[in-house]
Amino acid sequence: MSEIRQNAATREWVIIAPERARRPRHTFLAMERAIVPAYDENCPFCPGNEEVTPAEIWRLTGEDGWRVRVVPNKYSALSQGAELKRERQGLHQSVTGVGLHEVLIETPAHNRTTAQLPEEHVAEILACARSCYSRAIDDRRIDHVVIFKNHGAAAGTSLTHPHWQIIGLPLVPSQVRGRVEDALRYFDDFGECVYCRMIEDERSSGVRVILETDSFITFCPYASASPYHTWILPKTHAAAFDAITLSELKDLAKNLREVLSRFYHGLEDPDFNLVLRSAPRSHAGVAYYHWYLSIVPHLATPAGFELGTGMFLNASVPEDCAATLRNVVLPER
Numbered sequence: 001m002s003e004i005r006q007n008a009a010t011r012e013w014v015i016i017a018p019e020r021a022r023r024p025r026h027t028f029l030a031m032e033r034a035i036v037p038a039y040d041e042n043c044p045f046c047p048g049n050e051e052v053t054p055a056e057i058w059r060l061t062g063e064d065g066w067r068v069r070v071v072p073n074k075y076s077a078l079s080q081g082a083e084l085k086r087e088r089q090g091l092h093q094s095v096t097g098v099g100l101h102e103v104l105i106e107t108p109a110h111n112r113t114t115a116q117l118p119e120e121h122v123a124e125i126l127a128c129a130r131s132c133y134s135r136a137i138d139d140r141r142i143d144h145v146v147i148f149k150n151h152g153a154a155a156g157t158s159l160t161h162p163h164w165q166i167i168g169l170p171l172v173p174s175q176v177r178g179r180v181e182d183a184l185r186y187f188d189d190f191g192e193c194v195y196c197r198m199i200e201d202e203r204s205s206g207v208r209v210i211l212e213t214d215s216f217i218t219f220c221p222y223a224s225a226s227p228y229h230t231w232i233l234p235k236t237h238a239a240a241f242d243a244i245t246l247s248e249l250k251d252l253a254k255n256l257r258e259v260l261s262r263f264y265h266g267l268e269d270p271d272f273n274l275v276l277r278s279a280p281r282s283h284a285g286v287a288y289y290h291w292y293l294s295i296v297p298h299l300a301t302p303a304g305f306e307l308g309t310g311m312f313l314n315a316s317v318p319e320d321c322a323a324t325l326r327n328v329v330l331p332e333r
């Protein structure tokens with residue numbers, strides 16, 4: 001029989017129905033990935049094409065040229081030059097498209113994913129993401145910053161070259177607002193941060209934990225919305241990402257690289273979305289919200305049921321997914 005589970009933090013309900021995995025035509029593993037060359041002369045993010053991107057914001061230089069670059073998104077969804085104006089005409093409300101949309105190019109190598117980069121390089125990417133975050137939130141017109149990475153066509157990426165995106169919004173999206181309000185309600189009811197409580201629970205049961213280090217814990221949530229859905233949480237309470245210290249950045253890099261390596265080697269390099277969920281500016285130092293990274297591999301496609309209910313149907317058991325990921329044998333480094 002299936003089981004309907006609720007995520008204590010997001011309050012989202014998920015039907016855990018492993019029987020559905022036995023459906024005909026169910027494909028569990030990622031599609032075979034085409035061979036990608038190390039360099040593509042037509043790629044705007046490959047070395048030699050630096051002039052193709054808008055003027056660079058920041059770069060980390062290594063012995064053989066740049067290692068990480070940040071540039072404005074050429075096809076930006078939002079504009080930094082505009083004036084923030086909110087309008088209301090009858091029922092309809094609008095805000096000018098003010099904000100920031102940047103691209104963090106992870107590596108000069110066209111074909112190397114985060115899972116294949118050295119841990120130190122992943123730490124550099126995360127340090128760069130933190131400075132992008134701080135710079136964005138310094139703009140008083142920006143209320144919320146989201147950092148994400150799309151890996152593979154099913155995850156919505158349009159460029160193969162490994163990159164992250166940073167978007168600063170002049171408002172707090174309703175889903176984010178809902179998460180913060182749910183966390184506040186839990187704090188009011190029980191006097192503790194729901195995410196801190198979740199960390200305690202996951203550590204004591206251990207069944208869904210993939211990896212735990214000094215400052216971070218990586219696990220498949222009890223009510224995982226999809227197969228191998230993974231969260232990485234800082235063990236010390238912090239509502240906003242930019243509170244992270246240098247040693248925590250290194251520890252986060254270890255967790256992130258390792259879980260992505262386990263996806264890469266154990267699940268045949270699935271497409272995935274990675275999202276860094278930090279508190280909106282107005283909730284940056286609060287005791288009730290807790291920032292985290294969420295990684296969602298695309299091994300199943302949300303369909304009408306998910307769209308129509310906001311609930312999810314997961315054909316895998318989170319405890320089994322965590323065990324599978326723990327058991328992946330990683331190559332020697």
Ligand SMILES: [Zn+2]
Pocket residue numbers: 039040043044045046047109110161
């Ligand atoms: Zn490239």
Ligand SMILES: [Zn+2]
Pocket residue numbers: 193194195196197236237238287288289290
């Ligand atoms: Zn917390």
